Amino acid sequence: MKIGFIGTGSMGRTLVEAFIRSGKLSPQDLYIHNRTRAKAELLASEYPGIHVAADNRELVRQTRCIFLCMKPGEFRRVLEEIRGCTTRDHIVVSITSPVMIQDLEEWLPAKIAKIIPSITHAIFSGNSLYIPGSRLTTDDQAWLKDLFSAISSPLEVDERHARIASDLASCSPAFFANMMEKMADAAVEETGIPRESAISLVTQMAQGLGRLLTEGGFTLHTLQQRVAVPGGITREGLELLEKEVSPIFHRLIQLTHNKYEEDIEKVQKALNNRVEKNVP
Numbered sequence: 001m002k003i004g005f006i007g008t009g010s011m012g013r014t015l016v017e018a019f020i021r022s023g024k025l026s027p028q029d030l031y032i033h034n035r036t037r038a039k040a041e042l043l044a045s046e047y048p049g050i051h052v053a054a055d056n057r058e059l060v061r062q063t064r065c066i067f068l069c070m071k072p073g074e075f076r077r078v079l080e081e082i083r084g085c086t087t088r089d090h091i092v093v094s095i096t097s098p099v100m101i102q103d104l105e106e107w108l109p110a111k112i113a114k115i116i117p118s119i120t121h122a123i124f125s126g127n128s129l130y131i132p133g134s135r136l137t138t139d140d141q142a143w144l145k146d147l148f149s150a151i152s153s154p155l156e157v158d159e160r161h162a163r164i165a166s167d168l169a170s171c172s173p174a175f176f177a178n179m180m181e182k183m184a185d186a187a188v189e190e191t192g193i194p195r196e197s198a199i200s201l202v203t204q205m206a207q208g209l210g211r212l213l214t215e216g217g218f219t220l221h222t223l224q225q226r227v228a229v230p231g232g233i234t235r236e237g238l239e240l241l242e243k244e245v246s247p248i249f250h251r252l253i254q255l256t257h258n259k260y261e262e263d264i265e266k267v268q269k270a271l272n273n274r275v276e277k278n279v280p
Helices: 009-021 037-046 055-060 072-082 102-105 119-123 138-149 159-191 195-214 219-225 235-245 246-272
Strands: 003-006 030-033 063-066 091-094 109-116 127-132 151-156
Touching: 003 009, 003 037, 003 055, 003 127, 009 030, 009 037, 030 055, 055 072, 072 127, 072 246, 091 138, 102 109, 102 246, 109 138, 109 159, 109 195, 119 159, 127 138, 127 159, 138 151, 159 195, 159 246, 195 219, 235 246
Parallel strands: 003 030, 003 063, 063 091, 091 109, 127 151
Antiparallel strands: 109 127
16 A cells, blocks of 8 residues: 655654664655655655655545644645545544544545554654544554554554543653753762763663563562662652652643643634535
């Protein structure tokens, strides 16, 4: 099956590269288009065989599955461009959480899905969040899950949980990388340890932590119990984190959900502000 990617920014590029490097797709299977054509041409030059479409309509005509990898504010422009050449046989996958499946099904006659990826797919890891639309057949769903199984662990979620699932699967790598960097910087400021040493220590720790949780038989709770012996330094540190840091995560989730609701409202206003709806 020929597959198209509209948008080759950070996540669109990550998906294209991961599918190729996993061996699941060959460059010849792929058509790409980007608003800034130079970005698409650069990606195609790195993976010879990828087709750079002249525009989004050509991409749709040449493919059976299309990934929409754009920012929320770009959806109306792209949907207006492609709805005239999209058919009931197409599978259209949005990777953008604030764009609702129902709205996409109103605009396009295609079979719709939402699959929210993570930067961790670059190393064939992490969960991809799978939300099927109403028109997907059993075979369509099996194909999509098989495709993403090559680079991730697909997890089906309800669309109403898309935001919190995205926080945990897709945003958390950046959140935790930030916390690790801040911990290393605090160590440098408080003790004078060389920054490269501090960064190396927290980076190697994170690698080992991941393996303990995935291969070592530990859970998040049992790992804390094993390291934090009663009366020890780690126990005191955990008590401080519980008091000072735990409330931050509630505020963080509230912030992301408030932004999510704002984005949904903006997208729906843009998509519904038209005279004609596409009725399949």
